[in-house]
Amino acid sequence: MNIFKEREAIGTLLDKTVQIAEKYFSTKQLPPGRYINDLELKDLPVKGIGTIETLNLFYKNYAHQIADSNGPRYFGFVTGGTTPAALAGDWLVSTYDQNAFGSNDSIAPQLERQTIHFLKQLFELDNSYFGTFVTGATVSNFTNLAIARQWIGEQSQIDISNEGVFNLNFKVLSGTAHSSIFKSLSMLGIGRNSLQKIDTLENREAIDVDLLEMALKQINTPCIVIANAGTVNTVDFDDLVAIGELKKKYNFWLHVDAAFGGFAALSEKHAHYVKGINNADSITIDGHKWLNVPYDSAMQFSKHKKLQLKVFQNSAAYLGDPDVSPDYFHYTPENSRRFRALPAWFTLMAYGREGYAEIIERNCAMAKLLGDWIETSDKFTLLSPVRMNVVCFTLKRKEISFDDIKGYLARIREDGRVFFTPTLYKGVPAIRAAISNWQTQEKDIQITIEALKEID
Numbered sequence: 001m002n003i004f005k006e007r008e009a010i011g012t013l014l015d016k017t018v019q020i021a022e023k024y025f026s027t028k029q030l031p032p033g034r035y036i037n038d039l040e041l042k043d044l045p046v047k048g049i050g051t052i053e054t055l056n057l058f059y060k061n062y063a064h065q066i067a068d069s070n071g072p073r074y075f076g077f078v079t080g081g082t083t084p085a086a087l088a089g090d091w092l093v094s095t096y097d098q099n100a101f102g103s104n105d106s107i108a109p110q111l112e113r114q115t116i117h118f119l120k121q122l123f124e125l126d127n128s129y130f131g132t133f134v135t136g137a138t139v140s141n142f143t144n145l146a147i148a149r150q151w152i153g154e155q156s157q158i159d160i161s162n163e164g165v166f167n168l169n170f171k172v173l174s175g176t177a178h179s180s181i182f183k184s185l186s187m188l189g190i191g192r193n194s195l196q197k198i199d200t201l202e203n204r205e206a207i208d209v210d211l212l213e214m215a216l217k218q219i220n221t222p223c224i225v226i227a228n229a230g231t232v233n234t235v236d237f238d239d240l241v242a243i244g245e246l247k248k249k250y251n252f253w254l255h256v257d258a259a260f261g262g263f264a265a266l267s268e269k270h271a272h273y274v275k276g277i278n279n280a281d282s283i284t285i286d287g288h289k290w291l292n293v294p295y296d297s298a299m300q301f302s303k304h305k306k307l308q309l310k311v312f313q314n315s316a317a318y319l320g321d322p323d324v325s326p327d328y329f330h331y332t333p334e335n336s337r338r339f340r341a342l343p344a345w346f347t348l349m350a351y352g353r354e355g356y357a358e359i360i361e362r363n364c365a366m367a368k369l370l371g372d373w374i375e376t377s378d379k380f381t382l383l384s385p386v387r388m389n390v391v392c393f394t395l396k397r398k399e400i401s402f403d404d405i406k407g408y409l410a411r412i413r414e415d416g417r418v419f420f421t422p423t424l425y426k427g428v429p430a431i432r433a434a435i436s437n438w439q440t441q442e443k444d445i446q447i448t449i450e451a452l453k454e455i456d
């Protein structure tokens, strides 16, 4: 297949792609969860078949086996979807294929700066935060904790970026840290065991601030506190105001993992959960969750741009003001980077603050609806009040094992109307429904309730 002929026919090729995309959006036939067998691996073609034939082949063999995790009844993990505007933006990302590393040789880094500005306003973050796009909340946590680690070193005149972590010994304190925090600590050479778990309040996943203070007093050397703003099981929030107060008395870096909880700022009813977030030295917020932009996308914010530069700079000779000319490759783990900001820019322009507030309120209302039904059902037990968009529940049985839950969820997945993921909540095997897709409406909750009633 002649690649230059394909360039001439690009319109036809993209029309065909649009047809496939339209079919996906207009016919809601794909189940949200499913079981797929291992593919039998084929040999690399020597002669290519061209893009049209490849599109046909993909459509015939694979398109029907996609899971509709981008649809209104996929409640696994915390999974957003893609808004129409974000999809349009994302297609253009690949069309232009910019390397958004910086240096102002294209509008791409400037639009990233603009989008970060929008997002700071959306989440009501102080102007003093510097922000970048990375691939996900895990990498955002990793990036922010790398800056925190640099800060720890500086407290005893050690430049970790040059000397490494070998001369350091410090603690990381958290109540209900997300699994990606442990992964980040491993990647950073801080080590998973450095995390000292502080007990949470009774029947809560929020940290007991008094116990945190006792630990800080006892440690009495610079450390890292990871506050959680939106836990994955029950969307619980640490008291960011009280933890902020502790910063006046103790020397620690405050990182806030607000992967999806950060969106509480958009809702009048829930904004109090993130009060005090500006006390954070660094913040993680995901894009591909509640912002409903396609994978992969997240933001990291930090108030310590100079330290961030020390960690990530790609050459010793760095000049210039990154606020004016954001050379992102000196501030993020990547050097070459996708123009990841564009879908976020598109969707924020298209729907604005109000559009996003509506999505957040609707998702929370749908979670409440499901939670209210669970509470009255004689088949399920609600394990925690529905604070925002996650419903955490379990089967009402005497003895319930994790395998029972997995077995039940397998039958639900087989049925194909709805998809949940299993969890352990305070030792209890449980089911979680996280509602974070802009498309989820009342009729989807009704279908979900019917499925839960029917499937045993």
Ligand SMILES: *Cc1c(COP(=O)(O)O)cnc(C)c1O
Pocket (backbone or CB within 6 Å): 078, 135, 136, 137, 138, 139, 141, 178, 180, 230, 231, 232, 257, 258, 259, 260, 286, 298
């Ligand atoms: C989802 C999530 C993460 C990890 O996010 P990825 O985007 O999957 O890397 C981290 N922290 C919290 C609280 C999350 O909900």
